[in-house]
Amino acid sequence: MAKAKQTGFWTDFKTFFVRGLATLLPTVLTIFVLFKCYEFVQQNFGVPINQGIIQVILRSTTDYPELSDEDIAEFKREHKIVAAEKPPPEMTEDIRRWKLQRQWNQGAGSLVGFVVAIIFVYVLGRLLASFLGRRLWQMFEGTVQQVPGFKQVYPYIKQVTEFLFGDRKFEFSRVVAVPYPRQGMYSVGLVTGAGFRRVASATQEDYLTVFIPSSPTPVTGYVIYVKKSEVIDLPITLEEALRFTASGGVIVPEHEELPEQQLEASRGPSVSASREESKD
Secondary structure: OHHHHHHHHHHHHHHHHHHHHHHHHHHHHHHHHHHHHHHHHHHHHHHHHHHHHHHHHHHHOOOOOOOOHHHHHHHHHHHOOOOOOOOOHHHHHHHHHHHHHHHHHOHHHHHHHHHHHHHHHHHHHHHHOOHHHHHHHHHHHHHHOOOOOHHHHHHHHHHHHHHHHOOOOOOOOEEEEEEOOOOOOEEEEEEEEOOOHHHHHHHOOOEEEEEEEOOOOOOOEEEEEEEHHHOEEOOOOHHHHHHHHHOOOOOOOHHHOOOHHHHHHHHOOOHHHHHHHHHO
């Protein structure tokens, strides 16, 4: 009896643990992705901007920040410096830079560079939206794409960024089922276009270009070319198709679910029934 209770406890534990994990994971992953985006912007844009602000302050004024005796003493302890009570002018500038870096690279001051980076990107986007801005950017791109090494990488990175953030979004016209990877087996696909004119004229058939998303990551997959007559239109949305693929076929749209008796019939004979038939 004790063994049965222990088995039941572990079964319940695994069930509720997986359920809790499935509930928390989307939120945790979303926070993680947003934090990594902030970290990327801060390290690559915010920190250099703050360093530039520090240099401007050091060159434009000698009164900010004000140095107290505690600041001077802490700087000496941190850098293990033994000197007179009043630091020389060259050390004073080092102490000012040290204090400014603590103010601008730590705590709330570090957010200044991040905010400035966001505003800069916004202003740049506004400028590039104008006719003159687009022409200047095209000239810049034409120049940098002539640089060896850069021209082999930049066009592909640009395609990805335009796909993710561009004004012209890549659209799927409809969701279909196609015979893939062979006849008798069907895969859920997304129609992307009509394909190549040369193939249609050579075969005298109407074809469709279909993207087959892979599971569990539907952002990747395969592109196939299939006869239009073999395509079955599915009355489901793009979001429903992606959920179906990402879940490995578990999440089926409610209006497309099979009745329970059809599901039972489609499962075939159970293992125990097959064993009984084999004994007979």
